[in-house]
Amino acid sequence: MSDAPTLLGMSESHTPLFSAEQLARASKAAGDSLRLSILKLLGQGSFGVLELCHVFGIxxxxxxxxxxxxxxxxxxTTRREGNSIFYRRPLAAGNDALNLWLKALFAAIDSTDALDNEAYRQALTEVLKERAQTCADFFARNADAxxxxxxxxxxWDQYGETLESILSGWKGASGYALEVGPGEGAFLPALAQRFEQVVALDISPQxxxxxxxxxxGKGLSNVRCELGDTxxxxxxxxxxxxxxxxxxxLHHVPAPKTIFxxxxxLLRQGGTxxxxxxxxxxxxxxxxxxxDLWLGFDPDDLSDWARExxxxxxxxxxxxxxxxxxxxFRLFHSA
Incomplete structure (x- = not known):
C-alpha cells in the first residue's frame, strides 16, 4: 500500500467520494440567505410548506x-405524515466525506444569527401553538376514552412489562424521576417504588x-402531578x-426534538x-x-436528536x- 498522502475527498484509488458538481450545487443552494434561514429552522424539526410560509412571510x-x-x-428531505408533507434536514449520520461536510455545514448554519429576531420567533411560536392546540383539543375530547x-x-399490557424490566435493570441514583406525558399514569407506580420523588408532567389538564x-388510587405519596411542559x-x-x-x-409533541x-x-450528570x-x-x-401528530420515528431520528x-x-x-x-425502547445518558 502506498504511503503517499490521500487528497481530501479522494480515496486511494483517486475516486471522488462525492462529485464536485454535487458539492457546488449544495454550496450554491445553501448560499442564499433565506434558504440558509430555512435550513436553520429545519434543524429544530420538521415543518410543512404552509408552516414555513407563515414563519418567513412569503x-x-x-x-x-x-x-x-x-x-x-x-x-x-421530505416525509409524509398522513396527508401532509413535512420537510426536514437529512440525517448526516455517516462518516464519509459528504456526511462530514453536511455536519459541518449544518453546525455552521446553526451558529449563525439567522432567525434571531422577534418576528421569526413569534411566527414559530404560533406554528407550534397551533400544533399543540390540535393535540390538546383531541385529549380534551377523548380523555375519558x-x-x-x-x-x-x-x-400497556402489551409493552408495560418490558418497560418495567428496563427500569428494574437501571443502576443509577434513585432520587428524582420525571415522567413527561404520563397518560393515565400506568408507569407511575413502578417509578414511585424505585425513586424517592417522582414528577408527572403533562400539558393536558384532562x-x-x-x-x-x-x-x-395507588396511594403514591411521593408522586407530584404538575401541569406544564419541559x-x-x-x-x-x-x-x-x-x-x-x-x-x-413523542408522537404527540409539536416539536419532539425539544424534549431531548x-x-x-434537566438531567444530572450520569442521569438517564x-x-x-x-x-x-x-x-x-x-x-x-x-x-398522533407524527407517525412514529426512525430510530436514527432519536439517536440524532439525543446526540445533538x-x-x-x-x-x-x-x-x-x-x-x-x-x-x-431507547436509553440515553447524560455524560
Missing amino acids: KQSGMSHHLKVLAQAGLV FRQQQDLIAS MLEQARTTVA QWLLAQQGEPVDFAVANMV NDVAK LLVTDLCRHEQSWARESCG AGLSEGQSQFLGLRNGFQIQ
Missing part, C-alpha cells in the same frame, strides 16, 4: 421554489386528572433529574432518559383516531406487535 409558490432547490441539492384509543395501537386518579419545568430551576421517561408521548434538548438540561415510542409506520388513521442534545446512546430494544406496529 407565498407558497416562493417557498416551494426554495424547497425544490434545497431538495435537489440534497439539503432537505384514552385507554380505548391507546389500545388501538399499543396497550389527562393530568387521569394521572392524579391513579396516584390517589420548558416550564426548566424555568422552575428545581433539583436535577436522575431518571426521565417519555413513554409513548430540555431533558438533557428512557424513550418509548413507535417506530416509523404508515398507518395514517392514527392521526385522526389517536391524536449532548446525550450518549445506551441500550435499545424493539418489540413488534401483531397489529403491525413496532415499539422502540
Whole structure:
C-alpha cells in the first residue's frame, strides 16, 4: 500500500467520494440567505410548506421554489405524515466525506444569527401553538376514552412489562424521576417504588386528572402531578433529574426534538432518559383516531436528536406487535 498522502475527498484509488458538481450545487443552494434561514429552522424539526410560509412571510409558490432547490441539492428531505408533507434536514449520520461536510455545514448554519429576531420567533411560536392546540383539543375530547384509543395501537399490557424490566435493570441514583406525558399514569407506580420523588408532567389538564386518579388510587405519596411542559419545568430551576421517561408521548409533541434538548438540561450528570415510542409506520388513521401528530420515528431520528442534545446512546430494544406496529425502547445518558 502506498504511503503517499490521500487528497481530501479522494480515496486511494483517486475516486471522488462525492462529485464536485454535487458539492457546488449544495454550496450554491445553501448560499442564499433565506434558504440558509430555512435550513436553520429545519434543524429544530420538521415543518410543512404552509408552516414555513407563515414563519418567513412569503407565498407558497416562493417557498416551494426554495424547497425544490434545497431538495435537489440534497439539503432537505421530505416525509409524509398522513396527508401532509413535512420537510426536514437529512440525517448526516455517516462518516464519509459528504456526511462530514453536511455536519459541518449544518453546525455552521446553526451558529449563525439567522432567525434571531422577534418576528421569526413569534411566527414559530404560533406554528407550534397551533400544533399543540390540535393535540390538546383531541385529549380534551377523548380523555375519558384514552385507554380505548391507546389500545388501538399499543396497550400497556402489551409493552408495560418490558418497560418495567428496563427500569428494574437501571443502576443509577434513585432520587428524582420525571415522567413527561404520563397518560393515565400506568408507569407511575413502578417509578414511585424505585425513586424517592417522582414528577408527572403533562400539558393536558384532562389527562393530568387521569394521572392524579391513579396516584390517589395507588396511594403514591411521593408522586407530584404538575401541569406544564419541559420548558416550564426548566424555568422552575428545581433539583436535577436522575431518571426521565417519555413513554409513548413523542408522537404527540409539536416539536419532539425539544424534549431531548430540555431533558438533557434537566438531567444530572450520569442521569438517564428512557424513550418509548413507535417506530416509523404508515398507518395514517392514527392521526385522526389517536391524536398522533407524527407517525412514529426512525430510530436514527432519536439517536440524532439525543446526540445533538449532548446525550450518549445506551441500550435499545424493539418489540413488534401483531397489529403491525413496532415499539422502540431507547436509553440515553447524560455524560
